[in-house]
Amino acid sequence: MTVTGEDSQLGADPLDPPLMAPLRRDLTWQHVQSMSQSAVYRDDATMRRIRETAVVRRGTRMTKILSPAQVAGHLGGWLPYGFCYRACDIAHLTDPEQLNLLRTDGAVDGRVAYGLRWRATDPMDFELPADPGQPGLAALPAHSRIGAMVLGTGFTPSTDELIPEYITAGFADLPLPGNAQLIAYAPGGDEVVLYTYQPEQHGWLRLAGPRWRGLLDELPGVSPDREYVPCTAAGTARLVGTIDGKEYEAVADPPNEFRVRALTRAARYSVQTLSRRAEQALWRGVPCWVLQRDETWARLRLLRPDVDALSATGARCYERGVYEAWAPVDELADHHISDLAYQL
Known part of the structure; x- marks a missing residue:
């Protein structure tokens, strides 16, 4: 077995096991990378074995690449959700232009890239954007999606990289663990920790000094002078x-x-004991997370987007893979509080 990626170190961190591929004369790295980009190999046994080596464990560092507007959203109280990556799988990408290709909002420009980095509470919080958990993602038509297409192989679209991708299970919001970080990737390869999350106060402590003020100036509605930013929104999980x-x-x-x-x-x-608590419901037969509601309306996010679910709900794509809709509360069925128990 050979480690993919020049900078990987086998066993460097037991919480971040490296992606492995059985390279040989008739199965070169270029061939593996090409297979990862083709729908023909979605069910290929070799690709499945390679993908299964990219393991998420309790404590694995996860990263979601953000736009400046998304950074501002997380400072206000957004939780991790949607497409993300193991930090070790994108550690070799230091150029903002490369990292911005992994953004979920459809835009790829920007002289600076941003990210949210946190440690996984449990492997059950993550799944592949492919069969069997998400069979309909790869079949969604281009006019109904934002960002890169979903290949269904478990790898992100790329002409020369082999990067396994994940989604939060069922596109759920995940409670933000302690010491999560909002980071910036500056031109020249510098990685800067801008803020760190303080869970007891439900807010962000600024760590970036005056040298990096320009990185904070890029964030809409965020004062670079504030040393502490309290979250204004309560978490949906x-x-x-x-x-x-x-x-x-x-x-x-x-x-x-x-x-x-x-x-x-x-x-x-x-x-x-420990559990993740959130609201779920069925709307028009489609399972959804209930993100927000009042006496009349509820904001919903689809757990398993596919063509039929979009047709039934009219849900709109807000970022890659994330489909939401507003629904009358009295039309919700099986509306309940869901507790997903972790094994400690």
Whole structure:
């Protein structure tokens, strides 16, 4: 087995196992890369084995490449959702122009690239944008999507890279773990940590100094002088934990720390169980996350977008793979709170 990517180091981090490919004389790296870009190889056994080596474990560093507007959204309280990558699989990409090709909003320009980086709370939070979990993504017509097409092979479209891609499971919002980072990739290859997430205060602490003020000036509606930015929006998903049967709001700091959310350090006890809680419903027979609602209307996101679901709901694409719609609350069926339990 050979590691793909010149800069990979086998076993460098057990939480970030490298992508591996069984290269040989009749299966060169160029051939593997070409196979990853063809729908013919969606069900190919060799490609499936290669893709399965790109494992997400508890604590694996994940990255989503963002536009400036998306950075501002996360500073306001957005949670991780949609397409993302293991940080180790894109670590060799340092040029903003290369990284901006991985943005989900359809735009690829910009002298600076931005990203959200966090550690995975659990592998169950991520899935492939392909069969069997997402059989309809690759078949969506071009006029109904934003960003690059979904190949269905588990790899991102590229002429010369082999990059496995993921989505948050069912395009769910994931509660943001402690020490998540908003980062910038500046011209010349510098990676700059702009902000780090403070879960107890539900806000972002600025780390970038005066040298990097220009990177903050790119962000719409964000004051580069603020040292602390509180999130103004409540999350659409949250973690809950129990201690001796009593329920608490919880915080994850993977890979090993899962605790009660408390302002005082002495009260941050480790929880005994942990679950991700969010609202789900059916609308016109289509399973959706309920992101926002009042007495009359609800904002929904499709769990498994396909041609039939889009036809039934009229959902609109807001970024790559993410389809949302507004629906009358009284038309929702099986409206419930969903708890997805993790194994600690």
